[in-house]
Amino acid sequence: MDRFIIISGCSGGGKSTLLEELARRGFSVIEEPGRRIVAAELAGDGKALPWLDAETFLRKAIALSLEDLQRASALPGRVFFDRGLLDAASALAAMSGEPVLQQFAGQWQFHAQVFLTPPWPEIYRQDAERQHGLDAAVEEYERLLRDYPALGYEVVELPKVSVGERADFLLDRVAQP
Structure with missing residues (x-):
């Protein structure tokens, strides 16, 4: 979906x-599946953590992403996803060799432009949910720089600027025909 x-x-x-x-600006957003899974696993038995059982973690991320997409279908207007289905499928394909990326890429259509945050060492922090x-x-x-274009998406790298400027940049890009 273009939205x-x-x-x-x-x-x-x-x-x-x-x-x-x-x-904050009123758009619908879907939080990153991986962080939600890690938080739930850390609060529970903690077995499907990416640093313990990456494959189980990624399969859970795919399942949660599919649920997110169903839920997002009922939301009005543009919906912004923090990672999601294709990220998890890309990681699982790289790890297992399974053709899951192509399988899921054909099931859902996203906006033609995918926005990537580049490495930014000055703000990178490890925490309980991001141990790598x-x-x-x-x-x-x-x-991801390789996989998204291979699926036909145009990658747009987000500039290293303030969050407000980043949001303006992204919204300007998606408003263009």
Whole structure:
């Protein structure tokens, strides 16, 4: 759907902060599935964590992303996704060799432009939910830079500017025909 807009990119690059700004401006946003899964796992038995069982974690992320898409279908106007289905499928395909990326790419259509946050070492922070280092985040970013265009999406790198300026940049881009 042209109204479903993906914000992806490097972990710790400011995606969640940007989504908070878009929500503040009245847009519908879908929080990152991975962070929600990690928070739930840390509060529970903690088995489907990316650093313990990455495959189970990614399969859960795909299932949650599919639920998010169904829920987003009922929301009005543009919906901004913090990562989501194609990110999880890209990671699972890279890990397992399964053709899940192509499988899911054909099921849902997103806005033609995917917005990526570039690596930004000055703001990158590890925490309880983000235990991987910047090197792993950069590797992930490079995989997404390859996978999204391979699926026919135009990658737009978000500038390293204030969150308000980032939101303005993104909204200007999606408003263009």
